[in-house]
Amino acid sequence: MQLEKSIIDDANHKQQAAHQRRFDFVAADIKDLDIILKKLGNFQIAIPSWALGTGGTRFGRFSGGGEPRSLEEKIEDVGLIHALNKSSNSISLHIPWDIPDNATSVKALAAQLGLHFDAVNSNTFQDQSSQQHSYKYGSLHHVDKAVRKQAVEHNIEVINYGIELHSKALSLWLSDGSNFPGQLNMRGAFERTLKSLQEIYEALPADWKLWIEYKPYEPNFYSTTIGDWGQSYLLASKLGNQAQTLVDLGHHLQGANIEQIVSLLLMEGKLAGFHFNDSKYGDDDLTVGSINPYQLFLIFNELVEGMDARGMNHATGIGWMIDASHNIKDPVEDLLQSVEAIKIAYTQALLVDQQALKQAQQQNDVVLAQEILQHAYRTDVRPLLAESRLRAGGALQPLDVYRQQAVRKQLINERGALAVSTGL
Numbered sequence: 441m442q443l444e445k446s447i448i449d450d451a452n453h454k455q456q457a458a459h460q461r462r463f464d465f466v467a468a469d470i471k472d473l474d475i476i477l478k479k480l481g482n483f484q485i486a487i488p489s490w491a492l493g494t495g496g497t498r499f500g501r502f503s504g505g506g507e508p509r510s511l512e513e514k515i516e517d518v519g520l521i522h523a524l525n526k527s528s529n530s531i532s533l534h535i536p537w538d539i540p541d542n543a544t545s546v547k548a549l550a551a552q553l554g555l556h557f558d559a560v561n562s563n564t565f566q567d568q569s570s571q572q573h574s575y576k577y578g579s580l581h582h583v584d585k586a587v588r589k590q591a592v593e594h595n596i597e598v599i600n601y602g603i604e605l606h607s608k609a610l611s612l613w614l615s616d617g618s619n620f621p622g623q624l625n626m627r628g629a630f631e632r633t634l635k636s637l638q639e640i641y642e643a644l645p646a647d648w649k650l651w652i653e654y655k656p657y658e659p660n661f662y663s664t665t666i667g668d669w670g671q672s673y674l675l676a677s678k679l680g681n682q683a684q685t686l687v688d689l690g691h692h693l694q695g696a697n698i699e700q701i702v703s704l705l706l707m708e709g710k711l712a713g714f715h716f717n718d719s720k721y722g723d724d725d726l727t728v729g730s731i732n733p734y735q736l737f738l739i740f741n742e743l744v745e746g747m748d749a750r751g752m753n754h755a756t757g758i759g760w761m762i763d764a765s766h767n768i769k770d771p772v773e774d775l776l777q778s779v780e781a782i783k784i785a786y787t788q789a790l791l792v793d794q795q796a797l798k799q800a801q802q803q804n805d806v807v808l809a810q811e812i813l814q815h816a817y818r819t820d821v822r823p824l825l826a827e828s829r830l831r832a833g834g835a836l837q838p839l840d841v842y843r844q845q846a847v848r849k850q851l852i853n854e855r856g857a858l859a860v861s862t863g864l
């Protein structure tokens with residue numbers, strides 16, 4: 441299904457007066473209002489194809505129904521999100537969960553909805569019935585050359601699908617690791633991973649990037665071969681300029697200072713981008729901003745400061761993507777909330793008086809530095825987001841429109857209550 445523009449316009453019309461009051465109140469105190477609204481309008485966050493179905497845990501899965509049954513329906517769901525928030529103009533595919541058999545028609549459908557294809561993701565953490573060798577003991581780090589070859593070939597196949605779709609990056613996450621001390625020679629595993637990655641790197645088109653994701657544990661619980669940003673960074677450095685480190689917010693041990701990692705990767709030109717989510721314990725994949733929105737703001741503060749220092753465009757050059765999927769929420773609602781949280785953090789970071797902060801740092805005025813950051817963080821920027829959506833033709837209140845229109849009910853009618861999507 442698609443949402444008619446007139447439905448969004450009608451809803452906006454009803455909320456216009458209240459919005460204007462709220463907007464004028466915040467806007468009065470903002471110096472670079474037009475620049476901020478423009479930056480907000482340009483800022484787009486990719487939606488992962490696997491987040492459009494209800495995520496499961498190893499204990500079960502509770503589908504809310506009406507989930508997309510095909511790649512085309514996944515693209516339609518992203519189209520719905522984008523029509524509402526005008527901030528999600530791309531989709532990231534995971535292969536083989538989504539095989540774009542007919543790239544031409546898939547591209548045409550996406551274009552019709554104002555979408556394009558973000559990074560393509562490979563999958564060597566599950567066995568597929570069609571494959572010859574098992575990934576039980578790893579893929580790119582495997583001791584058996586035949587398994588490594590199969591995994592390398594899969595990644596090259598994913599690049600080829602991506603070329604058809606005009607993607608510009610291969611995003612790679614390996615579950616390779618070990619469960620028990622002694623199971624693996626860790627140096628050997630790392631060296632084999634590097635060699636395999638070199639073969640994949642060679643197949644990259646010149647205008648592509650290779651994004652290397654890290655994660656400390658799960659599914660392996662003793663060692664993970666690309667377990668932290670240092671290991672990913674080391675691989676990316678050895679591979680070359682097209683390889684970079686991808687930061688999934690949920691892939692850190694508790695207490696890790698993610699904003700510091702981000703600031704250094706950015707400084708080195710090695711920050712591929714993000715998988716945004718939130719967590720309390722581990723890789724919980726909760727809605728972005730639901731647990732620790734202050735951390736998200738601090739990450740964006742480093743990004744804004746670091747990108748401005750490097751003369752980078754905030755909207756391009758970095759992969760902005762959500763990697764959250766939930767067991768009990770409607771996935772579309774979850775994604776609308778996540779995009780909103782990311783844009784709130786970004787806007788608050790744009791409000792930080794960077795000059796005053798630098799001065800406070802220079803004078804070791806710790807109290808003032810905190811005041812400056814928290815002044816920005818405690819500003820309610822939601823009316824700015826709403827205004828930027830309105831100007832782009834989106835909804836002032838995306839979630840309200842989604843609910844008022846009973847979109848999920850319509851999707852259930854169209855696809856069935858038992859329709860379940862591919863993914864985790």
Ligand code: LRH
Nearest residue numbers: 561613653688715723763
């Ligand atoms: C691994 C991960 C990685 C995968 C996705 C499905 O935990 O974050 O990005 O590709 O989940």
Ligand code: MN
Nearest residue numbers: 653688715763
């Ligand atoms: Mn991820």
Ligand code: MN
Nearest residue numbers: 688690691723
């Ligand atoms: Mn993850």
